[in-house]
Amino acid sequence: MAAYARIPIHREIEDCRICADHLPHGPRPVVQMSGTARLLIIGQAPGRKVHETGIPWNDASGAQLRTWLDMSPDEFYDASRIAIMPMGFCYPGTGKSGDLPPRRECAPAWHARLLALMPHIRLTLLIGSYAQRHYLSLSKRSTLTETVAHYAEFLPQYFPLPHPSPRNRLWLTRNPWFEEQVVPALRQQVHAALAE
Numbered sequence: 001m002a003a004y005a006r007i008p009i010h011r012e013i014e015d016c017r018i019c020a021d022h023l024p025h026g027p028r029p030v031v032q033m034s035g036t037a038r039l040l041i042i043g044q045a046p047g048r049k050v051h052e053t054g055i056p057w058n059d060a061s062g063a064q065l066r067t068w069l070d071m072s073p074d075e076f077y078d079a080s081r082i083a084i085m086p087m088g089f090c091y092p093g094t095g096k097s098g099d100l101p102p103r104r105e106c107a108p109a110w111h112a113r114l115l116a117l118m119p120h121i122r123l124t125l126l127i128g129s130y131a132q133r134h135y136l137s138l139s140k141r142s143t144l145t146e147t148v149a150h151y152a153e154f155l156p157q158y159f160p161l162p163h164p165s166p167r168n169r170l171w172l173t174r175n176p177w178f179e180e181q182v183v184p185a186l187r188q189q190v191h192a193a194l195a196e
Contacts, residue, residue, distance in 0.1 A: 009117065013089065013110065019103040022092075029089035030056050037083035037118050039193050041065075042135070043127040044087055044163065045102035051091035056084040064164035065127070068179075070187045081194055083121070085114055087130045098167060102130055122193035123156065125186075128163040136160065145175060151182060159189055 013029045020027045030046045041057075049059040057065055057076070066076050076082060088102025089110065115121070126132045129144045135158060141147040147160045154160060162168055162178065172178060 009113065016089070016109070018109055019090070019105045022103060023090050024093040025051055025091055027090045028054060030054055030084075030086070031089055031114070032056050032077070032079045032082070032084040033114060033118060034079045034083065035117055036080050036120055038081055038120050038122045039190060040083045040085060040118065040121045040124040041127065042085055042087065042124060042131040044130050045089070045099065045106075046086065046091045047099055048091060048094070056086075061163065061165045064166070068161070068164065068183050068186060069190055071190075083114075083118055085111065087134060098165075107134060123189055124158050125190075126154075126158050126160045128161075132160050145171075148178065148182060151185070155189065159186060161186070 010031075010033075013031055016029055017027055025048075028046075028051050030050055043057070046056065047059055047061065050056060050062075055077075056062070062076075066073065069076070086102065086106075088106045090103065090106070092100040092103055094100065124135070126135055132140050132144065132147055136147065136154060139154070140160070141150055144160075144162060147154075148162055151160055161182075162171055
């Protein structure tokens with residue numbers, strides 16, 4: 001990971017315990033940010049592997065996301081350029097059909113404060129329905145598929161994406177237009193935001 005200057009809020013986030021009683025594996029907030037970042041990635045919440053390592057998107061989902069972005073790990077983990085702020089900062093545990101939803105306390109407690117410290121963000125990737133519901137609210141389409149298909153409506157500020165989890169392979173198979181049409185547009189938008 002590229003080195004970057006830590007700011008005081010990092011310590012506050014590391015010490016956060018607002019939903020500790022609801023986290024079966026305990027709190028371990030995972031974020032990546034700096035005041036110079038130009039691209040912001042907002043996903044769901046860390047998975048088990050990310051919880052164990054403390055490195056965001058350090059799993060199969062992250063590998064798929066970096067493929068979509070056409071980005072190396074060194075580029076992806078350069079916090080001076082790319083910020084990562086999930087809807088829930090800690091691993092919520094596992095449910096019957098995958099990880100539990102991100103804790104609801106997190107985004108209201110932290111997102112506005114962090115966004116105020118990142119004035120150079122040019123593009124925000126909204127990965128999955130939780131991030132899209134929170135940030136697109138009434139302007140989003142009725143389903144994630146429709147929202148992603150109409151991604152251009154949310155530019156230049158937001159780019160909605162499906163979650164890159166291996167569990168979503170069926171969605172990708174059923175929606176070949178995503179990798180054929182949306183991924184090239186995504187790469188163009190991301191590279192433009194980082195080049196400014």
